[in-house]
Amino acid sequence: MAAVAARELADGEVVFVGIGLPNLACNLARRTHAPNLVLIYESGAVGATPSRLPVSIGDPALVTGSLMVCGMADVFQLFLQNGRIEVGFLGGAQVDRHGNINTTVIGDYKRPKVRLPGSGGAAEIAIHAQRILIVSKLSPRTFPERVDFVTSPGQRVKRVITDKAVLEPDDKGELMLAALYPGIEAADVKAAVGWNLRARARLDRLDPPTAAELQLLREVLDPKRLYLKS
Amino acid sequence: MSLRDAVARNVRDGDVVVIEGFTHLISFAAGHEIIRQRRRDLTLCRLTPDLIYDQMIAAGCAKKLVFSWAGNPGVGSLHAFRRAVEGGTLEIEEYSHFGMVARFSAGAARLPFWTLRDYAGTDLPKANPRIKSVTCPYTGEALATVPALNPDVTIVHAQRADAQGNAQIWGLLGVQKEAAFASERVIVVVEELVDERVIRSDPNRTLIPAAIVSAVVVEPWGAHPSYAQGYYDRDNDFYVGWEEISRDRAELAHYLDEFVYGVQDRAEYMKKQSRLMERLKAGEQRCAGVNYGF
Numbered sequence: 001m002a003a004v005a006a007r008e009l010a011d012g013e014v015v016f017v018g019i020g021l022p023n024l025a026c027n028l029a030r031r032t033h034a035p036n037l038v039l040i041y042e043s044g045a046v047g048a049t050p051s052r053l054p055v056s057i058g059d060p061a062l063v064t065g066s067l068m069v070c071g072m073a074d075v076f077q078l079f080l081q082n083g084r085i086e087v088g089f090l091g092g093a094q095v096d097r098h099g100n101i102n103t104t105v106i107g108d109y110k111r112p113k114v115r116l117p118g119s120g121g122a123a124e125i126a127i128h129a130q131r132i133l134i135v136s137k138l139s140p141r142t143f144p145e146r147v148d149f150v151t152s153p154g155q156r157v158k159r160v161i162t163d164k165a166v167l168e169p170d171d172k173g174e175l176m177l178a179a180l181y182p183g184i185e186a187a188d189v190k191a192a193v194g195w196n197l198r199a200r201a202r203l204d205r206l207d208p209p210t211a212a213e214l215q216l217l218r219e220v221l222d223p224k225r226l227y228l229k230s
Numbered sequence: 231m232s233l234r235d236a237v238a239r240n241v242r243d244g245d246v247v248v249i250e251g252f253t254h255l256i257s258f259a260a261g262h263e264i265i266r267q268r269r270r271d272l273t274l275c276r277l278t279p280d281l282i283y284d285q286m287i288a289a290g291c292a293k294k295l296v297f298s299w300a301g302n303p304g305v306g307s308l309h310a311f312r313r314a315v316e317g318g319t320l321e322i323e324e325y326s327h328f329g330m331v332a333r334f335s336a337g338a339a340r341l342p343f344w345t346l347r348d349y350a351g352t353d354l355p356k357a358n359p360r361i362k363s364v365t366c367p368y369t370g371e372a373l374a375t376v377p378a379l380n381p382d383v384t385i386v387h388a389q390r391a392d393a394q395g396n397a398q399i400w401g402l403l404g405v406q407k408e409a410a411f412a413s414e415r416v417i418v419v420v421e422e423l424v425d426e427r428v429i430r431s432d433p434n435r436t437l438i439p440a441a442i443v444s445a446v447v448v449e450p451w452g453a454h455p456s457y458a459q460g461y462y463d464r465d466n467d468f469y470v471g472w473e474e475i476s477r478d479r480a481e482l483a484h485y486l487d488e489f490v491y492g493v494q495d496r497a498e499y500m501k502k503q504s505r506l507m508e509r510l511k512a513g514e515q516r517c518a519g520v521n522y523g524f
Binding site (some may be wrong): 019042043044045050054055056057058059060062063064065066069070071072073074076077081101104111112113114115116117118119120121122123124127128149150151153155183226 | 252254255268277278297298299300301303304305307308311312315316318324325326327328329331332334335346347348349350351352353354356357400401402403404405408436457459463466469473515
């Protein structure tokens, strides 16, 4: 999943990096095909080149050697709202048929079954980044027909990268099956999604991670397996 | 001034309290002192409540939480916060990060509200009716608005300050400048007290001027388990360990008994954990010199 997500990034792009797997994917891309990727963290680090995998998006390693460090008012106003961010990477507890993301609450807002962390910067990233990539493991619980709460609207979602397949919106914004991982069939993916998932007429097959990508992920970027749990 | 005196004089029951710092420079020392002084009915505001507000919620200091992301970064949940919200015992007022930043910006500029392009298509305005909108008088565009946040007291941890409170910060700057300027009272807690000449030698690095500071406190390691760039690293092991501690009420109470109520101040807290300093001490990465001459 990290390798597939990393391949979505083009060299030289300006990426707003979120916590967790997106962080790993961006740092993998930077060390493989996209050395000139500009990583911007909502904590204020611009052009970060972290020498260790940051556990949080406020890690001190993001500061050391970065191009610029600014306050958060500048991050949100001068970079994000200004339109300077090309790619935004988001994850979520729930992703629905239209790419809306919920990171706020499962159940009713006032009487939550599970209280999740909330938006952080995810609401405005989804609104302002030119292209949104979602990274999330596939399961019917994670991919319901409708999210319980829209934290981040789905209009700008371009790809949803899961651990079995990649989904893409059609021209009306409904997510469709677009590409499969090796050894995965369309039926496996449909069974793991909470709505009647349609598939593109021609499905792409994704290449497995290369030996070089695996070695970087497992030995260099995440040797403690903070994010690479499976 | 000691932190005990600074908190006793500046933090009162029922206050709107901000301890800012985005991952970096979070004044755990001040949070612990507020817990020890058993302040009650506080409205705690922060972008990321982090472990410090989780501890203050567990200790019974908070009536209300104003926030934008309430998790344990890279680890999972803040369990005291979750128990309180899922159990309906803590009032919440929720924004996004940009919304919180905008609230502090309005407060700092003494404007009633701030405008931002945000929230279209999200459910946040439904959950929080204080997020509203306004029509731009120039373009007719609908813009989201959030109300100014003017805390009673803001507490900021900084790397260094002079005795008057001119505080210098480097590394991640978060929203401390805006929060401090928005606040009625400001406590600055520093790793190091320096001579005014040191401050004057590098004025661009001053984030908070003495003019807005109510109290200056010297408290080395006062941000642990958060960090101070150039002084000590973030204690990621503690953040990971908090998952286990906070999951269980009794464990959490035991933690507070030992490390908050059970010590008098930060010096004693550090003495209990003598190996921390060795494990977390920052390496060297000096910047190139800057010529301020003319």
